[in-house]
Amino acid sequence: MKAEAAATLAAAPDLAEPGLLTDLMTLTKARLSLLVIITTFVGFCMASTGALDWLKLVHAILGTTLAAASAAVLNQRIETKVDRLMERTRDRPLPAGRMKPSVALALGVALGVIGVAWLWLTTNPLAASLAAATIVIYIAFYTPLKRSTSLCTVVGAVSGAIPPVIGWAAAQPSLDLGAWVLFGILFTWQMPHFLAIAWMYRHEYAQAGFVMIRRDDTTGSATATQSLLYTLALLVITAVPYFAGLSGPLYLVLGLLLDSVLLVCALRFLFERSRATARTLFLASIFFLPLILGLMIFTRV
Helix, strand or coil, rough: HHHHHHHHHHHHHHHCCCHHHHHHHHHCCCCHHHHHHHHHHHHHHCCCCCCCHHHHHHHHHHHHHHHHHHHHHHHHHHHHHCCEEEECCCCCCCCCCCCCHHHHHHHHHHHHHHHHHHHHHCCCHHHHHHHHHHHHHHHHHHHHCCCCCCCCHHHHHHHEEEEEEEHHHHHHHCCCCHHHHHHHHHHHHHHHHHHHHHCCCCCHHHHCCCCCCCCCCCCHHHHHHHHHHHHHHHHHHHHHHCCCCCEEEHHHHHHHHHHHHHHHHHHHHHHHCHHHHHHHHHHHHHHHHHHHHHHHHHHHH
């Protein structure tokens, strides 16, 4: 009986290993796909006049999601060795050895090619070009910069702010004020969101050689100050849709209320630079984005 129990315990880790589907979801960062879907949808809706072209919307979301998945896979392929050094990433399929690097590379390239081509054929070249730019910025600039400068977060935020612009361009092949407003909202929102994560996991990032926050920011004052400044910038940018005639007065009132909540969290992080206040800011940012974007759609003029 003891031998059987020991054998069962020894086999337990293998039985608990993630399956292929779970590994693919991890590799493509499937949870982030929801953010891509939401922001692409918002961009498409805000650019549309009259009834929505639902088929083109589906094409836009599918192509953009594939491009984002490509960037995620290629990023993990490049960072396989350093992912083994961090507790939060060492069980990913590549560092854990459950997937061959060549398979991941082929998958990442295929997803990117299919996503960009899909947008080109079903929407327009502008949307496809923006999707290609998202992949290039994330892989060629953000990924290597993570090991040399904290400015990588700014570059990463540029890549992450493009999906709503792709949605806008898919609806109408031009980049009007609304497209740039959506870009600005996503860009400024990502900064306090990412900086809060960077502070919470600063020791793991440093151990892996990633420079997600300034090397000399041992107290977190610079990180918290940046979070506050970007939150203030977000407050200003989220008011633009009302003054530009894109959304109604209800958007302005409730939007400023949402901004105020996020601002309070950023101030708390500045005055008490702890993991708890950083986590509060992180969680507040997660709730903020779908609410502000939903409000923008609901009050669209």
